[in-house]
Amino acid sequence: MTTRFDLQDALFGAFLVAVAALTFYATRTLTFGSPADMGPGFMPRVLAGIAMAFGLFFVARGLSRGGEAIERPHLRPFAAVLGAIAVFALLGVKAGLAVAALAAVLVAAAGSDETRPVEAVLFAVALAVASVLLFVTALALPIPAWPW
């Protein structure tokens, strides 16, 4: 399927422009210096300038020609995978690896149509036990294993 605009180009360009703008903003107080005596702000601003140029170029090109349509994004896998990471990050230190692993695997598994609930729960328990044994017991990763 083709579209009137090349949305892939335009979106990537917009992303570059945003990163470049953020870089300019974040390094605005750093001294630029001169080529012979470069300040800490020299490289960031030069790079941000190049990124900005690339970004504007892609935006312009994307809007001036047609292109392939982007495959429709699905919310469920996206939310499940990111959710699983977030759950792990929130629970890991407080509730221990066992609980965090169990929760993360279950949340991730919810992202696929193919998941079978009973199998997923059993698999999550097995993985939680295995990660505690492998990472905490065998590899001595400094993370609590259990909530207590």
Added chain:
Amino acid sequence: MELFDNLFLGLQVAVEPQNLLYCLFGVLIGTAIGVLPGIGPIPTVALLLPFTFGLEPSTAFIMLAGIFYGAQYGGSTTAILVNVPGETSSVVTCIDGHQMAKQGRAGHALALAAISSFFAGTVATVVIALLALPLAALALKFTAVEYFSLLVLGLIAAVVLAHGSVAKALAMIVLGLILGIVGIDVSSGASRMTFGIPNLADGLDFVPIAMGLFGLGEIIANLERPAERRIVAQKVGSLMPGLPDLRRAFPAMLRGTAIGSFLGVLPGGGAALPPFTAYALEKKFAKDPSRFGHGAIEGVAGPEAANNAGAQTSFIPLLTLGIPSNALMALMIGALMMHGIQPGPQIMTEQPQLVWGLIASMWTGNLMLLVINLPMIGIWISMLKIPYRLMFPAIVLFCCIGAYGISNSMFNVWLMLGCAAIGYFFIKVGVEPAPLLLGLVLGPQLEENFRRAMLLADGDVTVFVTSPISATILAVVALLLVAMFSPKVARKREEALAE
């Protein structure tokens, strides 16, 4: 002979019991992830990296390298048995390898793939040893000026052979360089783009970025596609190919090794390009090209030899010049720095144990792969039956644990989350993340060398063209860029990469 002294020193390191053991771990893990489609060596190396901190650097690198070339072996197993490439490098092996399996000759195809890989691996080890010394000697003449130009060449050349749009790949390099800025500036002590977050003072860790961009973004995109049904060829058949098969395969093996060794050294070459080239060449050399696609043994032996040789010789730029030729080598550079070793031309003279131990371990590792893999084929087949619905939550979990493990902080897990979202965005807009990783890893060195060169030359940028070595390197860069943007070459490149 210095060469033999070096190889002998390397062998001594490689056969230390601990190194042999970790080499075995590496190649086994490598084969396993190679067999499994959907998980590649980049997230795997990133994941295991934090757990190598307790090891000697040479032991750690022997294991990490084993994962890389082990994955090439594993990838071909899946290609032959399931007709799905386990790794990108084994795409070509699907064509004739799977046909052989359909004809009940899966065992022959597997054995030949293993023998070709071993043969190529052995030759490539010698090639590395031969090329390493002169290249390192040349590199010792380098000052900041030449080194800066070399880094530029490394970045640009990696783009040329990558898939997709050159302009987008260049933009991705710039993004990587910007990410490399984050942290405290070494020369002035000013914090740059840290947004007041203390975890960012030491800069962004590339491990969570690599896992997010390469591993997790890919998983999200995979889940959107309908699950593929895999039919695993059940009958493997006899393993040992007969003499006529071997006689036919041997010249293909030789040609594949030569192509792979050469293309692997080129920046951006790595493991993807050689097998395609080797396959095309075998088809040209064959008396009866129509056999290709119907189980021609040369179509397995040539590309398999090429991909293994290429995988190994892609270590040459890393070990001699400190320049990564692909995203995985960029990861290796980062790993070196995490072990407190400054990558660069001096590495050969300062860390001979590490460099030569690693080179020699590639040979012992290949020998292990040859001996172990064929008898273990049953295990690999049963691994292929693990459905994706179970595999992906496990990968997500291991990535989380790995990201936490780098500095024992959840900050990196959150960073990985952000990168997973960005990685998914990159897949949707059709850009390859590999150049970003190269830029991120090389960025700080690029700035440091540029700054030093400018300081010495008193701000005179012509210094980059008045030094003969630097001028030559930059001329190559200019030539590459001009060639890439000329429509004729661009079309040829599209065709070559699309094949």
